[in-house]
Amino acid sequence: MDTDKWCDAQVGHYIGIDASASGVNYARELWENRRKPFTAEFIELDPSDDGFEAQVQEKGIQADMVCCMQHLQSCFENEERAKKLLNNVSSLPKPGGYFFGITPDSSTIWTKYQKNVEAAHNKGLKTVPNSIRSENYTITFEVEEEKYELKLYTKYT
Structure with missing residues (x-):
């Protein structure tokens, strides 16, 4: 969760989701120690877990753009987990929103x-x-x- 990348993008609100508590805490610390041109929330949640979609709906999370900059490839260890990830992240963008996933080519x-x-x-x-x-x-x-x-x-x- 690299909040610095979004400082110049004029985002209104940032939602950082990471499967590890350490990743969430690190991103929160970085954001708190820098200029804050946008509001942010940080959530520990694995996007390839079965309960992801329900938790996202419960929190009312929807976004104009969803971007996975790191660790996307770790969710492709088997076909079932990859399908679950893709199904889960497709529930995040608002209608007409975008998903960007970056993996090694x-x-x-x-x-x-x-x-x-x-x-x-x-x-x-x-x-x-x-x-x-x-x-x-x-x-x-x-x-x-x-x-x-x-x-x-x-x-x-």
């Missing part, structure tokens, strides 16, 4: 994976790495490393 994932394989090769490792990481996410591939040894090719000139 497949080109970025593939490029990072290729760099990991190349780095493993350069280090002399005999197995293919099964994950990529960034500051915001870890993607682990289901690879049985023993079956996929890194083939080392020597170039003769």
Whole structure:
């Protein structure tokens, strides 16, 4: 929940939702310690949980724009959880409102994976790495490393 991004956007009211208490508290602290050009509320709630839609309706939350800047990809660990997330967040925007979800794109994932394989090769490792990481996410591939040894090719000139 990065409240700084919204300071210049002239929002009237900010609703920050995070699955973790620490995330909510951190965002609240940041907002309280900075200029406050808009009102804000912070809610601990997992957008991929079954009870999300009911809690949102109970609180009367609707928005012109819903934006998920981080951790959206963690809700895609299985199809059921992804469908639940998409159903839940679709209940947040007002009619005619917008949802923006930001996740790593497949080109970025593939490029990072290729760099990991190349780095493993350069280090002399005999197995293919099964994950990529960034500051915001870890993607682990289901690879049985023993079956996929890194083939080392020597170039003769």
